[in-house]
Amino acid sequence: MNTSNKSVKVSTPSDREIRTERVFQAPRERVWKALTDPTLIARWWGRGNKLVIEKFEPERGGHWRFVEHAGDGAHGFEGRFREVTAPERIVRTFEWDGMPGHVCVETMTLEDLGNGQTRVVSVSLFHTQQDRDGMLGSDMETGLGESYVALDQVLAALAAS
Template sequence: MSASLREALVTQPTDREIRIERIFDAKRERVWKAMTDAKQVAQWWGRGNKLVVERLEVERGGHWRFVEHADGQAHGFEGRFREVTPVERLVQTFEWDGMPGYVILNTTTLEDLGDGRTKVVAVSFFFTTDERDGMAASGMAEGLNQSYRALDALLAREP
């Protein structure tokens, strides 16, 4: 299956989690860099829309803030890094400006599959089932897949 046709596997393993799995055709170090370098994040994170990376301090306690510009609107997202294990794991909070106070805890792991590919697993933990269900109903999976397709394109352009 070509990378451009691959969709993320999105499941809800518990009443307060969303789990996302996706394989990328790039080495783990390359995927890590695309996820932690501001210039590269700006090319894929916002579904391919214009993204301004206002802050990206990839260290424990570091602050990140991105603003996506689409359809004449700006949407801000931000959080703090709780754990950074280079090329392996990121744990960070996530909050959307449109719903302040609804904080999600995201844990992302990158697994080297040993064949030049990387499996990314992201688990989002919500404070309530209603918050999880609201995110799931928001079109999150389609937006995520759009971003991951933009990441595929970036990884293919810049080996």
């Protein structure tokens, strides 16, 4: 499988992984700031829905928890940071309240491409192929595409300030 949505490339490198890739028109340090500053995260992660950041401790062992308030109710997401290496890498667990116990490990890398561009690659490792396929079937690609469009707007606003 290899599809794209609004320039998000999604692939399945193994039977338990989802890999996403997107190039942003912003230097790596600016992208890092938008990924690690709770005030900025709240502006893009929820795709326009209200996002409450209940916890955000971007350090090894730190806890994160976001609650998105959408038209169909509140959706909680959380996990623990395993590695935070500024401005190039974040490894964390990810769990959705709607499927407790189905935890994946996300590894996100930020690659400086020069010319003010940054490639963000995220690889999510699931416990089972069924968990991976469930995520693929959840319309995550559309949601991620919408979040990344909102992130583009945050990055542009940061450049203008």
